[in-house]
Amino acid sequence: MLQLSGITKTYPTPQGPLKVLDDVDLTLGAGESLALMGESGSGKSTLLHLAAGLDLPDEGSVHLGGQRLSILSETKRAALRRDRLGLVFQQFHLVPSLSVRDNLTLQARLAGREDDAWTEHLLTRLGLADFAARYPEQLSGGQQQRLAIGRALAPKPRLLLADEPTGNLDEATAAQVLDLLQALIDESGCALLMVTHSARVAAPMQRHLVLKRGKLMDAVL
Amino acid sequence: MSTAAPGVLRTTLGTLLSHYRRHPGQLLMLLLGLWIASALWSGVQAINASARESYARAEALFSADLDRIARRDGAALSLDDYLALRRAGLPVSPIIEGELSLPDGESLALIGIEPLSLPGGAPLAQQDGDADSLRNWLIPPYRVRVAPDSLAKARTLEGLPPLEIDPDLPPATLVTDIAVAARLLNMDRHITRLVIAPERDVELPSAFVRTSTDALASPGQLADSFHLNLTAMGLLALVVGLFIVHAALGLALEQRLGLLRTLRALGVPARTLILALGLELLLMGLTGALLGIVSGVILAQLLLPDVAATLDALYETTVSGTLNLPWYYWLGGVAITLGGLFSAGASMLWRAARVNVLALGQAQAWRARLRSQLRLQLLFGAALLVGATCLWWYLASTGGQQDLALGFALVALLLLGAALCLPPLLAGLLGLLARYLPRRAALLQWSVADLQLQLPQLSLAMMALLLALSANLGVGSMVGGFRLTFLDWLDQRLLADLYVRPSMEQFEDLESWLQERSEVATLLPTRSTEAELIENDVNVGPVALFGIAPEPILRRHWPLLDTLEDREAAWSALNQGAIFINEQLARRQGLAPGDTLQLKSPASLITLRVAAIYPDYGNPRGEIVLPVSRLATEFKAPSGTLGVVLAPTEDRAQTLERLQNALRQRFLLTGEGTDGTPLIDQQALKQMATEVFERTFAITRALNALTLGVAGLALLTTLLAQAEARRAQVAPLWALGVSRSRLVLLQIGQLVMACLGTALLAIPLGLLLTGTLVAVINVAAFGWRLPLHVFPGQIAMTVALAVMVAILAALIPAWRLWRVPPRQLLQEFAAA
Incomplete structure (x- = not known):
């Protein structure tokens, strides 16, 4: 499903170049779930951006669904993202001017795969059925993150990339959201790569890796 | 993937447009800008097109x-x-x-x-x-x-x-x-x-x-100045309206940066996003153009009867009271609105296309780009000003043969260059203020620092204000200078108290009779005809000849622009066979005092030396002045008008009336006024000329004021559009103990400060604009140059206008801040 081989990424800083990822290899099979851990600034989000084709590595290759991202045009990378990936961000990034229902179906509509029954199912499972006509600002933080997860799952992606999906939520709400995410992943059968710095959040995942000084290693929970 | 592409575009466009559902004020501001720009331009063009069609029909009839x-x-x-x-x-x-x-x-x-x-x-x-x-x-x-x-x-x-x-x-x-x-x-x-x-x-x-x-001057030629005024002002309104559009688009983009990033992350290609933004512009443009053109036509329909009446009174041209608009008018209106919109939106599309998807939505990255954009803007503005200087130098070196299009290009370079330099200059000014303000003046320091933060949002509205203020000062000084010069010139040229236009048979009797009257001091007979002007043995066309009597009163007052030696020498030369020529002829033929020209008289070819050049405002033709006696003998000119200068008297009106009555009784002359009647009172003639002048520029003044209003509106809409974000800025200050009334005053003070800075630049720019209008545009359009007058009152008025616009524009947002409940301010504070 996802294969990263020999990935290196360096950023220029006032103190000189900073190598964030150094010869990183990572493979994620269909239906697998993986938690990527590490301290702030360890390069977790960079790796996620590379996996999503939002950015390109300086060295190495990223294969998604068998396609090498670096040889694809920006338009094709965008299409791949639209069709096969679901993205969940820490900051939700909902569209404030769209209703809950329209936000939920946004990526599915972009991908041309809107499924009314699946949408209703998601709304119910996410506990948003009664709020479908409201706008994001009228929802609580937990509801907003549930909506962001629903948006990512609405086009039935093969891989869900989540960047600290509970980072903005209190403990109780975070637990609820994680349970829901896990349940929906199981229902849809898509793979999950989740970036987190919390061992508790990472625990339910099948595999656990940690990024340290640009290198990827197995994590001990 | 290919089947999804139209769906991607449709969904992207729908999502982008949904932004306006939550920010209807921004949509309103955008459409308002487009509507104003398009309506004023279309209205002016509808009037011009209709009038030109009438002139074309009249010219074709009387042909030419x-x-x-x-x-x-x-x-x-x-x-x-x-x-x-x-x-x-x-x-x-x-x-x-x-x-x-x-x-x-x-x-x-x-x-x-x-x-x-x-x-x-x-x-x-x-x-x-x-x-x-x-x-x-x-x-x-x-x-x-x-x-x-x-x-x-x-x-x-x-x-x-x-x-x-x-x-x-x-x-x-x-x-x-x-x-x-x-x-x-x-x-x-x-x-x-x-x-x-x-x-x-x-x-x-x-x-x-x-x-x-x-x-024969065609009706179109005569009314050209009127239409030139209209077009220039229509263009200015268009530009100022487009500044509003630019400001609205910039705000809409900045507020949607997060949305753009999300869309890109969800798989919308950059190209599709730009295409969707372009389609959004097109949609806005077509709506704005439609609204604008329809209102423009309605405006023109309402104004046309008055404009037609004015043109009829001023230039005796008949303009149809109903609009006759050619097909290209409609197409032109849409094209100019869309062209303007895309030129205003081009930078938005360019910036949106260039910004990295990972940096999208990050205010710091955006601000860093704005800083580099300010530098680029200053460089580009300076380059345009250098271009304007070069063009000025070139036009000055071409003497009288100036090109109107180049003149307008000079004005455009000057205005655009200065407008582009304004934001970086204001930023520099605020930087200096921030550095030298005393540390104890904390609120003032905050105020300056906060204004620096607001500058990117305010800059476009400030640029529009700069254009409007400088146009106001420039056109105001030009019209004021023209009025002074014109009235002075009228006083010098209309020396006689009464003008008598007798028939050929009556002329000699009447002249003798007047010479014997004790109340008459001097008689100033004139004649006119025309002759062929010969240059290098080639007939270059007819030129008007005007005969005057070089009496002492005329020699004292007749205005001269340029002489070979002094005034007295010029008049002596005129009496000894030299000629005076008007400025139009001098510029057209490249003649100066001391040069010679050849005329074909009924008898022979005559070579004449130019002794002086005189101003001749409002005359589209070249003209030569000779002694009236010479015009009668050598050019067989028919008798013309007799100017009667009254002897000094205590009661001029009574004496004049007595003389007019006597003339009527003795020579059966009737009528008073100016139109083909044999007796013309100087006062009536001056009154009519002044009236013509005032009415010609009345519409200029009206459009000028309107443009300033539009610029004020741009400022107001910009402030309203960012009012929400501004509250988050001022809420912490309120929480720190600054009362709402002080906050309101601070906000008004900030805007007054920014507008004053703009007015400081508008003053030299306005004066430069006046210089260009009188020395380049006027010469190229009409063949004569006006002296440059600077009016301190006008400058003070510009500064006052800037302060007034600032206060008016800041009033509504300030009032809203005043009314905002403390609970909401607390929320803003928590979010800040």
Whole structure:
């Protein structure tokens, strides 16, 4: 499903170049779930951006669904993202001017795969059925993150990339959201790569890796 | 993937547009800007297009293709003159003209022609060509041709032959056979004019004089200044309106950066995103253009009757009171709105396309780009100003032969260059203020720092204000300077208290009678005719000759722009055979005092030396001044006007009235005023000239004020659009103990500060604009230059206007801040 081989990424800083990822290899099979851990600034989000084709590595290759991202045009990378990936961000990034229902179906509509029954199912499972006509600002933080997860799952992606999906939520709400995410992943059968710095959040995942000084290693929970 | 592409575009566009559902004010501001820009431009163009169409019809009718023949003694032409010339084998054709009064008090012009003798190429002679049509024209019940827009009025006239529609005729004009016209106008054996094809080079009997077609100023030429004013102001309104659009688009983009990033992350390609933004612009543009053009036409429809009346009063041109808009008007209106919108939106598309998807939505990255954009803007603005300087230098070196298009290019470079430099200059000014403000003035320091943060959002509105203020000062100074110069010039040229226009037979008797009157101090006779100007043995066309009597009073007052030595020497030279020429002729022919020119007189070719150049405002033609005696003998000019200068008296009005009454009784002269009547009071003439002046510039002033209003609106809408974000900035200050009333005052003070900075730049820019208008645009458009006047009052007014606009624009947002409940401010504080 996802294969990263020999990935290196360096950023220029006032103190000189900073190598964030150094010869990183990572493979994620269909239906697998993986938690990527590490301290702030360890390069977790960079790796996620590379996996999503939002950015390109300086060295190495990223294969998604068998396609090498670096040889694809920006338009094709965008299409791949639209069709096969679901993205969940820490900051939700909902569209404030769209209703809950329209936000939920946004990526599915972009991908041309809107499924009314699946949408209703998601709304119910996410506990948003009664709020479908409201706008994001009228929802609580937990509801907003549930909506962001629903948006990512609405086009039935093969891989869900989540960047600290509970980072903005209190403990109780975070637990609820994680349970829901896990349940929906199981229902849809898509793979999950989740970036987190919390061992508790990472625990339910099948595999656990940690990024340290640009290198990827197995994590001990 | 390919099947999803239209869906991606549709969904992206829908999502982008949904932004306006939450921010209807921004949409309103965008459409308002487009609407104002398009409506004012379209309105002005509709008036211009309609007037030009009327001029074109009138010019085609009186064409411009026929020379006129008149009696040298100035007497009216009669049927006998026509018959005598035809018997002499001259292919002349008679025309009579008059007015038929309508029941509602208006009138229609009636022109009678003789189709068989009228030169074939002339538009008046163009019949349908078939024999039936000509027969209908020549035999009872005859026919009267009328333009469709005057048909209804013509139908209210009784006793007219059957009407035929002719779309080529000018408005309010009827054309029929000369016999029918003579009967309807009771003109009996009188003829208004005789015409001849210009290519017919015939020798006229000495009693007649021929005026070439080139010498006749067409209605379009005369009203050009009026339309030039309208166009320039329409263009300014368009530019200022587009600044509002630019400001609105910038805000809409900045607020949607997060949305753009999300869309890109969800798989919308950059190209699709730009295409969607482009489609959004197109949608806005078409809506704005439609709204603007429709309102522009309504505006023009409302204004046209007044404009037509003004043009009729000023230039005696008949402009149809109903709009006649050619197809290209509509297309042009849409094109200019869309073109303007895309030029205003191009930077938005460019910036959106360049920003990295990972940096999208990050305010810092965006601000860093704005800083580099400010630097780029300053460089580009400076380059434009250097370009303007080079163009000025080039135009100054070309002397009189200036190109109007280059003149406008100079104005555009100057305005755009200065506008682009404004934001970086304001930023620099605020930086300096922040550095030197005392540390104790914490609120003031915050105020300056906060204004620096606001600058990117405010800069476009400030640029619009700069343009409006400098245009206000520039045009105001130009009109003020023109008024001073023009009134001064009128005083110098209209020296006589009374102007008498006697017939040829009366002239000598009347002159002798006046010379003997004790109340008359000096008589100033004038004559006029025309002659062919010869340059390098080539006839370059006719030039007007004006004869004056170089009496001491005239020598003292007649304005001169340039002489070889001094005024006295110039007048002596005039008496010894030299000439004066007007500024228009000097610029057109590149002549200076001391140069010579050649004229073809009825007797021979004469070489004349130019002794001086005089200003001749408002005259589109080249003119030469000679002593009146010389004009009579060498150029056989018919007698003209007698200017009567009264001897010093305590009661001028009474003396003048006594003299006028005596003239009426003795010489049966009647009438007062200015229009073809034999007695013209100087005061009435001056009053009319001043009225013409004021009315010509009234619309300029109105549009100028409107532009300033639009700029104020730009500022207001910008403030309203960012009011929400501003509250988050001021809420912490409120939480720290600054009262809401102080916050309100601070906000007003900030805007006044920014507007004052803008006004400081608007002053030199406005003065430069005045310089360009009087020294370049005026010379290129009309052939004469105005002296540059600087009015301190106008400058003070510009500064006052800037402060007023700032206070007015800040008032509503400040009032809203004043009314915001403390609970909401607490929320803003928590979010800040």
